[in-house]
Amino acid sequence: MKKLIISMVCFVMVLTGCSSTSKSENDVSVQTNNPDGINTSENNQQSQSASNSHTYSSLLRDIETSQSKFEKGYYDYQGNINNNIPVQMSIYPLGNDIVGSYFYEKQRKEIELKGKAGENIMILFEYDDTGKNTGIFQGTMETVDRIAGTWTSPDGKKSYPFALALKSILPGVEYGKRYRVTENDQEVEDFLNEIQGYILSGNKAKLAEQIVYPIYVKVDGEVTKLQNNDDFIQNYDQIFYPEFKQVVSNAFTKYLFANSQGIMFGEGMYNMWINEVIPTGRKPQLMISAINNA
Template identity: 55%
Template sequence: MKKLIVIILTFTIILTGCSTNNNVTETTQPENRQDLQNDIGDSSNTNSNIPDNINTAGSLFEKGYYDYQGTINNDITIRMSLYPLEKDIVGSYFYESQKKEIDLKGKAGGEDILLYEYDETGKNTGVFRGSMDTVDKIEGTWTSADNKKNYPFTLSLISNLPGAEYGKRYAIAALKASDQDVENFINKVQDYVMNNKKEELSKQISYPITVKIDGKATTIQNKDDFIKHYDKIFYLDYKQVIGSASTKYMFANWQGIMFGTGSSNIWINELTATDGNQKLMITAINH
């Protein structure tokens, strides 16, 4: 009888152990997970350890575009443009070496800023978490979406377009042309300069125009005059500046849209053509 009880107890323990092992196997199976969402603070985001409870009421950003230049990991140069849209901060950035814009969306408070980046499919690819005393400088850490890479970043404000409507960065100087129209025009001008397309470039200029030739202010009256003096206007060093200048996030005011760096620049304006239509034209060439 005792032997029978022992056998029964042993058999029961074995069955219980098998049942427990089966349960462990079932609960440790991987679950299906959706792609990261575009909403800030979504629990599916792998950067959920970064707080998103920023008090946006204390944001230092006011209506308008804020354009920055800086680095990631101290040696990778980037450009970034931010805009406070309702309670969010939206914008984009690009690596100087690639020129491909990456979308940003996040939040900003009195001291902190949190910006998630997204690829063309809307998938989160990283996050900027920074701090600032003023909007002039932002410093912090960039983290990859899988939390495996962390690099310091720093951004310095290089221009601001206060009061500009979202999506109408250049409207103060180009009311009819869209932002994309302006940037397409600048890209075309840059291509003409870098490839010595003198004839094509001469058609984009509003004459007369005053330029410096051999250090002296000289008035260029027409296309033929421009082509004649082209090599002295667009000399090698000046062409290199124009060729490396960003065709995005450009400064604009009532005088026009500035393309270039420092005192070496080209100014664009929207003018009324002879047929009555508005047309983007070069109105100043400075070096």
């Protein structure tokens, strides 16, 4: 009997040891799959993000870019994400790619875009300042007039519908030279930011210096010829009356319409035109060549 009891105790100890060994091996296995101590949810997010990137990259390879409806030039769009977030986008067909940027109207900070377009599909990856992918636009279109689809976060956890309508086209222009009048697009946008600043602060003298004279504008409803800075300053409040001032103060300084007459800044019938001019004895510079305030 004593030998039987001893044998049973030994048997139990052996089973306990096996159980402990099995548990230890499982622990090692988990640690091996997670060498950096990253929790399971983070691993899942990374795996999902990698899977989504692979999926969209595969879709890009399948796009027949030779069937793209986009021709040389800038295509500017206005629309929304999730039906209630206004955005603007400008894209350009460069080689086999579609490049460009977009911004949320509330923030006005450009976000870089790069992708491809086929006959009826377009996929654009967006990137932040560090080059990190922050989202993907996948849209369809019958013509370039309208693009609609889904914006998706890189990890695939967020997705919202988007819809864009064509606002204007700048056909035939070289990439990076949409405004034609200068070698540097940013120079134009910087100039218009200055103009907006003068209008917002009511700096009549500085604004007067940016105008090509003589210039015709409406003063109290009648077309009036202004000969110089003094004429402009004297009639400033009648020219920049509240409604006109509000429009040009809120106008976007990006993705501007341009043609042989210059660059239009404003909205609808309330606008100003910008051109590069050569004042007597001075270097070429951007100036206001027309003011349509009614």
